[in-house]
Amino acid sequence: MAHTFESLVIRHTHRVPSPEGSAGEGATAARQFDAALTSVGFKLSAELLERLSGLSEAAVVHTARRTLATVSEMVGDHVRHNSYFIDFPANVPDTEEFWMRCVAKALADDTSRENVLAQLTRGALNLLSLPTYGRYQHTYEEMLAAQDELMASAGDRVTVLHLGRDLDAELTDLYLALAGSTTPLGEDHLRDLRTLAERCADGPQPESIPVREHRAVVNEARLGVGAGLLLDTVTDVLRLACALSGGDVTLQEPTRFQALPRPVRRGLLAGLDAVVAANPAKLADVHAHREPFKRLGERLHPHEYPRWPHAADVFAVARGEKEARSFGSRVEKLLDEYDVTGAVKLLKSAPGKLFRALDLLLRVAAGQEERDAVVAAAVEVAPEVSGRVVLSVREHFHNRERETDAPRIFVNRRGRAWVTPDDRPPVPAADRDRLISALDTEIRRRLPAPRRLLLDPEVLDVALPLSGRATTAGFGVLPRGSLSRVDGELLRFFVYWKQTEVRTDYDLSALLLHRDYSTDAWLSYTSLKAVGGRHSGDVTEAPDGASEFIDLSLDRVRGTYIVPQVNIYAGEGFEEAEESFFGFMLRDRAQKGRPFEPRTVRMKSELRGIGRVALPLVFRRGDDGTWHAKWLHLYLKGISQANRVEENQVSVSKVVRALVEREQLTTRYLIDLMSRDTTAVDLWDGEPVPEEPVTYIGLERPEGLHPDSRIITLENLRDLIPA
Incomplete structure (x- = not known):
C-alpha cells in the first residue's frame, strides 16, 4: 500500500516523497538511478540526488525500483510495444502489395488454401482469414534486434523529479488540494481522492469543499470514521448514497443502490431530516432526481424511523404524494408569461x-x-x-x-461530442x-496581485481547467482547447490496448484535412503510406496487448490539419478493455530508434470514453509553417463495429472545426488580469534564478526557486481558478 501512495504522489506532483533509510554511501547507486531515469525521459533534481546520495545503497535501490515503475507507467513504457512491420517505419509496403503478399502466403499454406480460393472465387476476401494478417509475425525481442539505437537529441524530453516532504505530509497536502479544488475533478482524480479521503479522514480537512461530487467522496470517508457529515442539500445525501453503493456521484449515470447497514441508513436519514428541517424549501430539489430518490427510499425504509419526519417528506415528494414546487418550474412559468x-x-x-x-x-x-x-x-x-x-x-x-x-459543439462529462447548427x-x-x-x-x-510573476511562455495558451472532465488522466495532457507548440521533424502517434475477454481490434488512423476541413488523405490499415506518413500495420487482436503507430514527416504533409483517431473496429469498448491509451512522440529525422521510445513521448493519455471513435487532439499548421496541437479529448458515438476513418471523415471534420474555431479562456487571460501596477511580470527561461519569493506559472516545476515561492504547474493549474 505504501508503494501505491508513493506512486500517487509522484503522478500528481512529480515529487518523490522524502526517501527513508539508514545513512550511507549511496552516491554511486543514486547516479545509476538518475541514468536509468534518463532512458524514460526523467531525471533527479539536484536536491533529490543529494538526499539519495546520503542514504545506504539498499535504500536508494528500494526508492529507484518503485519510482522507475511509476514513471515508466506514466509515459506508457510499462508494456511491450511491438509493431506489425518489424523495421517500421522503414520498408512499409504499399497497401495492395502487402495484401497480395498475405494472399500469396495463404495460398501456399495447406490449411488455408481451400478457404482463400473459395473466397476469391466469390469475389470478396476477408483479410482476417489470412494466417499472416493482423497477428505479429515476430517476437518483441526480434523487433528490438532489427531496430537501431535511439540517438540522443537536445530535443528529447526531460522531466525533473523533485524532493518532496515525508509521505504523510505529501498525502495530506494532496488530499487537501483535491478535496478543496474549485473545479470538478476527472474520474481518475476522483478515484484518487476517494483513496486519499479514506486515509486522511481523521486528519486536517479543507476549509471548504465547493464541488459537491468531492463532498460526496469525503462524506463517504467521514461516515466510515464516525465524523460529522457535510450536508446542505438533499442532493448531497443522494450523492453520498451513490458513493456508498459504488455508483456515480455526479448523478449522470443511474446507480444500483445496495442494501445498506442499519447505522448507515440512520446516518443518511438523519442527514436528510436536518437539511429539510433547517430549510423546507429544499424539498423542491428532489424533483431534479425523483427516480433515484424513489429507489433510495426503498433501501432506507424511512417509515421505520418516525423520529425523522422531514426525511420521510423527501421520499413523499419523489413519489408525488407531497407537493414541493420546484425552482425551475417557477422560473419557466414566468418566462412562458x-x-x-x-x-x-x-x-x-x-x-x-x-x-x-x-x-x-x-x-x-x-x-x-x-x-x-x-x-x-x-x-x-x-x-x-x-x-x-x-x-x-x-x-x-x-x-x-x-x-x-x-x-x-456540445460535450458531455464523458467526452462524448456532438454538433448542431447555431x-x-x-x-x-x-x-x-x-x-x-x-x-x-x-x-x-478575486485574483491575487503577486509582487513578481515568472512565466513559462509555453503556459500562456493553456486553456483554463474549468472542469477536470475537460481532460484525461495521463502524462503531459493539457485541458481541452489548449494550444501547444510542436517542435520536431517527425511526429509519431501510438495506441496500445489489451483486451479483457473477447477479440478486440483498435485501429489507429490519421485524417489529413485542408484549410476548409475537407479531406486531403488519410493513414490507416487501408492506406499504409500517404503524404509523408507510414502506418505500422494492422493488429487485429490483443490478448497480450498490441500497439499500432503512425509516423509523419511534418514537412511533407500537404494539409492544414492532422487528426489522429482511434477507431474501435471490433470487440471491447475503451472502458471495457483491460488497458488502452494513446500518445504521441516527437523526434529528429536522424534519431532512428525503436517504434516506441519513452524519452521522446510528449503526451500519453488514457482512453476511457464511451464512444467508439476517440479524438485525442488535432495538429494545425499555421501560416508561418509552424505546427501546434489543439487538445480535444473527444469521443464520437460511431457504430457498434467496423468503425473506419473513411466512413467517419465527415462527422470528424465537423467536430474538429467546431472546437478549433471556438476560443477558450487561457492562462494568458488570467495573467493579463493579474498583472497590475504592483506586479512585475517576466517571461522566464530559467536564468537567472531570483533570490526572493515569486509566483511561477509554467508547464513544469523549475529548480532553485525560493522555498516560499508559489508554484503553479500542470499538476495544480486548477489552483488558478478563483473561488
Missing part, C-alpha cells in the same frame, strides 16, 4: 442559475429596459457566483461576440460588452 423582470427577480436568489440563464434572458427580453435589468442583476450577484461559473459564462459570451458559421439569434452587442466588462472586473477583484 414573458415576465423577464419577474424571472430575473426570482433568479437573483439563485445566482448560479441566473448566470447560466443570462444568454436566454438577454435574447427574450422585450426591450432595453429589461436587458438593463438582466445585466444589473448579473453585476449585483456576481460576487456570490463561483469563479468557475463566472469564467465559463465569460468564455461563452466571448464566443457569442465572434461572427462565425461554425456549428455549436441558429440562436445574436445577443445585442452593447449588452454583451457591458456584461463581459463586468465579468472581467469581478474576476480581477
Whole structure:
C-alpha cells in the first residue's frame, strides 16, 4: 500500500516523497538511478540526488525500483510495444502489395488454401482469414534486434523529479488540494481522492469543499470514521448514497443502490431530516432526481424511523404524494408569461442559475429596459457566483461576440461530442460588452496581485481547467482547447490496448484535412503510406496487448490539419478493455530508434470514453509553417463495429472545426488580469534564478526557486481558478 501512495504522489506532483533509510554511501547507486531515469525521459533534481546520495545503497535501490515503475507507467513504457512491420517505419509496403503478399502466403499454406480460393472465387476476401494478417509475425525481442539505437537529441524530453516532504505530509497536502479544488475533478482524480479521503479522514480537512461530487467522496470517508457529515442539500445525501453503493456521484449515470447497514441508513436519514428541517424549501430539489430518490427510499425504509419526519417528506415528494414546487418550474412559468423582470427577480436568489440563464434572458427580453435589468442583476450577484461559473459564462459570451458559421459543439462529462447548427439569434452587442466588462472586473477583484510573476511562455495558451472532465488522466495532457507548440521533424502517434475477454481490434488512423476541413488523405490499415506518413500495420487482436503507430514527416504533409483517431473496429469498448491509451512522440529525422521510445513521448493519455471513435487532439499548421496541437479529448458515438476513418471523415471534420474555431479562456487571460501596477511580470527561461519569493506559472516545476515561492504547474493549474 505504501508503494501505491508513493506512486500517487509522484503522478500528481512529480515529487518523490522524502526517501527513508539508514545513512550511507549511496552516491554511486543514486547516479545509476538518475541514468536509468534518463532512458524514460526523467531525471533527479539536484536536491533529490543529494538526499539519495546520503542514504545506504539498499535504500536508494528500494526508492529507484518503485519510482522507475511509476514513471515508466506514466509515459506508457510499462508494456511491450511491438509493431506489425518489424523495421517500421522503414520498408512499409504499399497497401495492395502487402495484401497480395498475405494472399500469396495463404495460398501456399495447406490449411488455408481451400478457404482463400473459395473466397476469391466469390469475389470478396476477408483479410482476417489470412494466417499472416493482423497477428505479429515476430517476437518483441526480434523487433528490438532489427531496430537501431535511439540517438540522443537536445530535443528529447526531460522531466525533473523533485524532493518532496515525508509521505504523510505529501498525502495530506494532496488530499487537501483535491478535496478543496474549485473545479470538478476527472474520474481518475476522483478515484484518487476517494483513496486519499479514506486515509486522511481523521486528519486536517479543507476549509471548504465547493464541488459537491468531492463532498460526496469525503462524506463517504467521514461516515466510515464516525465524523460529522457535510450536508446542505438533499442532493448531497443522494450523492453520498451513490458513493456508498459504488455508483456515480455526479448523478449522470443511474446507480444500483445496495442494501445498506442499519447505522448507515440512520446516518443518511438523519442527514436528510436536518437539511429539510433547517430549510423546507429544499424539498423542491428532489424533483431534479425523483427516480433515484424513489429507489433510495426503498433501501432506507424511512417509515421505520418516525423520529425523522422531514426525511420521510423527501421520499413523499419523489413519489408525488407531497407537493414541493420546484425552482425551475417557477422560473419557466414566468418566462412562458414573458415576465423577464419577474424571472430575473426570482433568479437573483439563485445566482448560479441566473448566470447560466443570462444568454436566454438577454435574447427574450422585450426591450432595453429589461436587458438593463438582466445585466444589473448579473453585476449585483456576481460576487456570490463561483469563479468557475463566472469564467465559463465569460468564455461563452466571448464566443457569442465572434461572427462565425461554425456549428455549436456540445460535450458531455464523458467526452462524448456532438454538433448542431447555431441558429440562436445574436445577443445585442452593447449588452454583451457591458456584461463581459463586468465579468472581467469581478474576476480581477478575486485574483491575487503577486509582487513578481515568472512565466513559462509555453503556459500562456493553456486553456483554463474549468472542469477536470475537460481532460484525461495521463502524462503531459493539457485541458481541452489548449494550444501547444510542436517542435520536431517527425511526429509519431501510438495506441496500445489489451483486451479483457473477447477479440478486440483498435485501429489507429490519421485524417489529413485542408484549410476548409475537407479531406486531403488519410493513414490507416487501408492506406499504409500517404503524404509523408507510414502506418505500422494492422493488429487485429490483443490478448497480450498490441500497439499500432503512425509516423509523419511534418514537412511533407500537404494539409492544414492532422487528426489522429482511434477507431474501435471490433470487440471491447475503451472502458471495457483491460488497458488502452494513446500518445504521441516527437523526434529528429536522424534519431532512428525503436517504434516506441519513452524519452521522446510528449503526451500519453488514457482512453476511457464511451464512444467508439476517440479524438485525442488535432495538429494545425499555421501560416508561418509552424505546427501546434489543439487538445480535444473527444469521443464520437460511431457504430457498434467496423468503425473506419473513411466512413467517419465527415462527422470528424465537423467536430474538429467546431472546437478549433471556438476560443477558450487561457492562462494568458488570467495573467493579463493579474498583472497590475504592483506586479512585475517576466517571461522566464530559467536564468537567472531570483533570490526572493515569486509566483511561477509554467508547464513544469523549475529548480532553485525560493522555498516560499508559489508554484503553479500542470499538476495544480486548477489552483488558478478563483473561488
